[in-house]
Amino acid sequence: MSPILTDRIPVEIWQRILRFAIHVPVFFETDPTVVYGASAFPTYCDDRQYWDMERERNAFQRVCFSWYSYLRAFDHRLVYISDVLHGVVPAESLRRAYRIYISMCKRQCRKCRKADSHEGWTVPAPRSGRRETWNLEILEMDAEWDILIEYLSRHNRLANLGALIRRNHQHNTKLESICSLRFYYGLRGNEMQHLNNITTLQLQSVEWLRSHSLPQLRHLSIYLHTAALPEFVTWLQDHGYRLLTLYCQGIFSKFDVTPSIWLLCPEATALQLPPTFKWIPPPSSHPITHLRLDLALRLNLEEEACSYCGTAHPGVMEFPVLSVEEFIDSGICQAAFNDSWSWMVRGFSVPTDILCLVAILRMHGVLLVDKDHLTIEDYWVAELEVARWGIRDYTNVLFGF
Numbered sequence: 196m197s198p199i200l201t202d203r204i205p206v207e208i209w210q211r212i213l214r215f216a217i218h219v220p221v222f223f224e225t226d227p228t229v230v231y232g233a234s235a236f237p238t239y240c241d242d243r244q245y246w247d248m249e250r251e252r253n254a255f256q257r258v259c260f261s262w263y264s265y266l267r268a269f270d271h272r273l274v275y276i277s278d279v280l281h282g283v284v285p286a287e288s289l290r291r292a293y294r295i296y297i298s299m300c301k302r303q304c305r306k307c308r309k310a311d312s313h314e315g316w317t318v319p320a321p322r323s324g325r326r327e328t329w330n331l332e333i334l335e336m337d338a339e340w341d342i343l344i345e346y347l348s349r350h351n352r353l354a355n356l357g358a359l360i361r362r363n364h365q366h367n368t369k370l371e372s373i374c375s376l377r378f379y380y381g382l383r384g385n386e387m388q389h390l391n392n393i394t395t396l397q398l399q400s401v402e403w404l405r406s407h408s409l410p411q412l413r414h415l416s417i418y419l420h421t422a423a424l425p426e427f428v429t430w431l432q433d434h435g436y437r438l439l440t441l442y443c444q445g446i447f448s449k450f451d452v453t454p455s456i457w458l459l460c461p462e463a464t465a466l467q468l469p470p471t472f473k474w475i476p477p478p479s480s481h482p483i484t485h486l487r488l489d490l491a492l493r494l495n496l497e498e499e500a501c502s503y504c505g506t507a508h509p510g511v512m513e514f515p516v517l518s519v520e521e522f523i524d525s526g527i528c529q530a531a532f533n534d535s536w537s538w539m540v541r542g543f544s545v546p547t548d549i550l551c552l553v554a555i556l557r558m559h560g561v562l563l564v565d566k567d568h569l570t571i572e573d574y575w576v577a578e579l580e581v582a583r584w585g586i587r588d589y590t591n592v593l594f595g596f
């Protein structure tokens with residue numbers, strides 16, 4: 196007997212398709228760089244992709260009742276604390292959120308200001324007997340509210356937390372001490388207790404780095420002073436071979452690394468080097484593709500003609516570490532500067548040759564991007580969107596990575 200043919204697709208298949216259709220890549224990963232590589236950094240804190248997908252989800256919910264019922268389970272994947280304070284989103288949604296953003300609203304309204312000063316924050320009490328673990332996997336903080344940190348830390352609510360982003364100076368480090376994180380961005384990573392899963396780390400303390408084993412660490416952004424450099428180089432000699440990303444920032448009188456940075460970090464595909472770095476080209480076998488450097492202004496007092504357009508630009512943008520020709524000869528395909536395009540385009544008192552530099556590098560197959568990994572075209576599009584739609588500025592990403 197032949198099987199009965201049907202034109203109905205099983206519910207499980209539809210649900211899988213719908214889940215795929217509302218998936219937001221990068222934004223909901225607790226370990227974005229392991230899944231997507233270092234290219235995930237620029238979009239990890241960009242919530243526009245989430246809101247775009249929420250509009251899609253709302254459209255799907257209007258198709259039929261079964262889709263509506265299924266997709267309701269994905270309400271409030273991202274919750275803004277300010278929306279809870281304003282009463283727009285129910286406090287109960289905190290339990291269901293996969294990502295929570297803690298900040299005052301842009302208007303800094305009275306309710307948010309009161310919460311910021313701990314006057315008006317009434318934490319939603321857990322229902323009696325409800326002590327289940329929350330869905331929360333990613334916590335992003337632009338405000339430091341102790342009472343909220345204490346609330347989140349109770350009843351195993353943070354058992355699933357894998358990524359913690361804290362942009363302000365944190366005096367309460369309870370989150371660092373209790374959570375087993377994979378992604379940490381903050382100033383006081385040295386308070387962390389559970390380190391075996393850490394893959395991505397931003398911190399300032401070399402002493403702490405040397406005294407802990409970080410077997411999974413692959414992406415490191417570190418801020419150093421000259422005095423800490425020898426200790427950091429010693430650490431690199433033992434652990435640099437595992438790094439895929441190293442962003443090294445700070446103030447150095449001299450940045451001497453022995454043996455060369457290419458031998459210390461043989462697998463690194465993204466590097467940031469300080470202006471005092473003594474340039475040595477990478478060997479042709481090295482996998483480096485992205486090099487971030489300072490880009491500094493030199494006044495063109497001799498009125499030299501630009502090699503691209505022939506005019507004498509009043510200001511010339513230069514990498515202090517190496518010449519444009521040396522960069523092109525290095526074979527590295529992406530040059531990054533440690534600033535934003537808005538500063539590069541508008542920040543100087545004299546017109547510069549920045550657009551000619553973009554063109555010269557591009558002629559030789561090198562893409563110039565800013566610290567957010569955006570090209571000049573990306574920047575212009577973002578500026579037009581801000582002007583046309585009034586949406587927020589694009590540059591709200593991890594400034595250390």
Ligand SMILES: [Zn+2]
Pocket residue numbers: 277280281299300301302303304305306307308
């Ligand atoms: Zn508010």
Ligand SMILES: [Zn+2]
Pocket residue numbers: 501502503504505506508548551
């Ligand atoms: Zn020019």
